[in-house]
Amino acid sequence: MKWTALIFIGLFATLQTAEIPRPTESASFATAVRRMDRALASHGIARHLTIEEGGPHNEISWARRFPLAIRYLLVPTAVTP
Secondary structure, three states: OOOOOEEEEEEEOOOOOOOOOOOHHHHHHHHHHHHHHHHHHHHHOOOEEEEEEOOOOOHHHHHHHHHHHHHHHHOHHHHHO
């Protein structure tokens, strides 16, 4: 059985937490993630990138994203990147 590579990437562009105390650090992380997304695309790897502006890093925020992520990972044709 051959597995298909599917990657779902979700992050907050202006995330501010104890680990990322300044929004500028989060913005540079978002830039790096966009660069990684382009690299994955250049290798033909199926992926879905979701970047939200602001928002807390908590269960409620991830729960909002979960339905899209699970649909993409289980039925990739159901979600347009």
